Amino acid sequence: MAGKKRSEMMEETRAKLIASARKAFAEKGFAAASMDDLTAEAGLTRGALYHNFGDKRGLLQAVVDQLDAEMAARARDIGAKAGNDWDGLLAEGVAYIEMALEPEVQRIVLLDGPAFLGDPSQWPSQNGCLQETRRTVERLIAQGIVRPLDPEAAARLLNGAALNAALWVAACDDPQDVLAKAVEAFRVLAEGLLARPS
Amino acid sequence: MAGKKRSEMMEETRAKLIASARKAFAEKGFAAASMDDLTAEAGLTRGALYHNFGDKRGLLQAVVDQLDAEMAARARDIGAKAGNDWDGLLAEGVAYIEMALEPEVQRIVLLDGPAFLGDPSQWPSQNGCLQETRRTVERLIAQGIVRPLDPEAAARLLNGAALNAALWVAACDDPQDVLAKAVEAFRVLAEGLLARPS
DNA sequence: CAACACACATACACTCCGTATGTCAACTCA
DNA sequence: TGAGTTGACATACGGAGTGTATGTGTGTTG
CATH class of the missing domain: 1.10.357.10 (Tetracycline Repressor, domain 2)
Structure with a gap:
């Protein structure tokens, strides 16, 4: 399954992280939301987050x-x-x-x-x-x-x-x-x- | 010096902490302000803070x-x-x-x-x-x-x-x-x- | 003056962010 | 096609910060 190009994969992980962040930020607020929990719920780690968004604020911005x-x-x-x-x-x-x-x-x-x-x-x-x-x-x-x-x-x-x-x-x-x-x-x-x- | 009652002392420390907090919160924002720095500038420690205000939010509320x-x-x-x-x-x-x-x-x-x-x-x-x-x-x-x-x-x-x-x-x-x-x-x-x- | 109460300091445990390093798959090119 | 390279992401580590549990000294009270 999944004949995806790398760029498509990356877009997908970005989308998954943003989706998880929307939930977490909305429920707990930006300050109280944990990046570890966030990324785990998206099936990823903080590595993906910092690679794609730079830092926590970058994710909020997105x-x-x-x-x-x-x-x-x-x-x-x-x-x-x-x-x-x-x-x-x-x-x-x-x-x-x-x-x-x-x-x-x-x-x-x-x-x-x-x-x-x-x-x-x-x-x-x-x-x-x-x-x-x-x-x-x-x-x-x-x-x-x-x-x-x-x-x-x-x-x-x-x-x-x-x-x-x-x-x-x-x-x-x-x-x-x-x-x-x-x-x-x-x-x-x-x-x-x-x-x-x- | 200082013929002060205990309650007066406590009011004074509360005032000092609030004053330091006003400065720190205004300059760095609530999230980025450090309680250690805050209290140190007021000549106190976090002990006084938690005793008087419960937690960081309590200080913000004050x-x-x-x-x-x-x-x-x-x-x-x-x-x-x-x-x-x-x-x-x-x-x-x-x-x-x-x-x-x-x-x-x-x-x-x-x-x-x-x-x-x-x-x-x-x-x-x-x-x-x-x-x-x-x-x-x-x-x-x-x-x-x-x-x-x-x-x-x-x-x-x-x-x-x-x-x-x-x-x-x-x-x-x-x-x-x-x-x-x-x-x-x-x-x-x-x-x-x-x-x-x- | 002895015993207590309390305001505050100190010490510790835990969480969390950011970075530095590692790893493995995908792409390139000879 | 296979060796080299890039890059997306994971893992490991250090530093900082909050909250709590415990200690300490001074003021208060009977």
């Missing part, structure tokens, strides 16, 4: 990149399904809140990522979600729907608001009820961006 | 509590100086952004705190900044200035937006310019909370 790409793709799809850009922006924001409820996203991308890798906008993956939101804001400004302001700033604050909303929902007792309140508050805040009719 | 109390007090003062509650809310938000630019606050309270202690609202100190903002929002709702919505949700999102704004400013090349953009965006977003004249 995991974050993968998650971020998935999140950006989902946000794009959801935004595209909306009737117009404004509804798209709101839908993206709500989607971001809901994604941030998943342990993998919350723990790895939103908590450990910034703590161990630094500011998200400086990541190699360039924080796809942020870019997605920024582009939507830029379109809305061009259309005159949103007030002229720095799109990067707006995207930053919107995503930040969504993140904290998600942390709140994730830690509360009644997620159903709190999620509704958080989404409502997000919508209200976002409306501040709208160009006033006045 | 540091975070202290910083949080200071931040809440500053926010309260700044909010009180404003002419009305609405200006107070904006001033608090801007102050929060500016405080988050200080390395101690950013690194310890905003990055390592959530990563190692979990959701801020569940901290024993109960996140004074958040409570401060929430109370201001409650007053504004009572006055009919802000739309009726969940004050906790609004406070959460506002603080989250401010936090991300600060991370952005701290990591950028031109803090002066970016800070202005961030503050502007914050103001615009916050205006979404205002009751529409309709």
Whole structure:
């Protein structure tokens, strides 16, 4: 079995390590996750890890990149399904809140990522979600729907608001009820961006 | 010298350890800070640390509590100086952004705190900044200035937006310019909370 | 003043990361 | 095709760090 080339094998081990790391980081957090346990669960040793990713942070970076790409793709799809850009922006924001409820996203991308890798906008993956939101804001400004302001700033604050909303929902007792309140508050805040009719 | 009672001595060692920890955590981050180095700089050993704080996280919690109390007090003062509650809310938000630019606050309270202690609202100190903002929002709702919505949700999102704004400013090349953009965006977003004249 | 309590120091066991070295299969090329 | 080489990964080792168990000296109390 397995007529694989060396490069294919290597891609496979990378994928296995990243998959194990996603689980371990999400469950125990980056700091508490043991590389020995990680690699063992993937049927490998730390040798493979250091060979492929350099060090522990390198593995975290790879995991974050993968998650971020998935999140950006989902946000794009959801935004595209909306009737117009404004509804798209709101839908993206709500989607971001809901994604941030998943342990993998919350723990790895939103908590450990910034703590161990630094500011998200400086990541190699360039924080796809942020870019997605920024582009939507830029379109809305061009259309005159949103007030002229720095799109990067707006995207930053919107995503930040969504993140904290998600942390709140994730830690509360009644997620159903709190999620509704958080989404409502997000919508209200976002409306501040709208160009006033006045 | 030193006609001190035992309890006074203990308070003093706690204060010394917390002070050293603030420096070390802010400079190296919680994970990379060594307890041996920490305590040595305070003229003590790890024995004192484990006796007073239980474990490394306990020390982080104590540091975070202290910083949080200071931040809440500053926010309260700044909010009180404003002419009305609405200006107070904006001033608090801007102050929060500016405080988050200080390395101690950013690194310890905003990055390592959530990563190692979990959701801020569940901290024993109960996140004074958040409570401060929430109370201001409650007053504004009572006055009919802000739309009726969940004050906790609004406070959460506002603080989250401010936090991300600060991370952005701290990591950028031109803090002066970016800070202005961030503050502007914050103001615009916050205006979404205002009751529409309709 | 004798006995205790307690704040803190010391010593030890364990885990974990990173690196240096080893090994074996896959690829190359004569 | 087979000897040499490369490279992906495993193994072995050293250093550092946390947490705990035990020791010690000073302050407190009856």
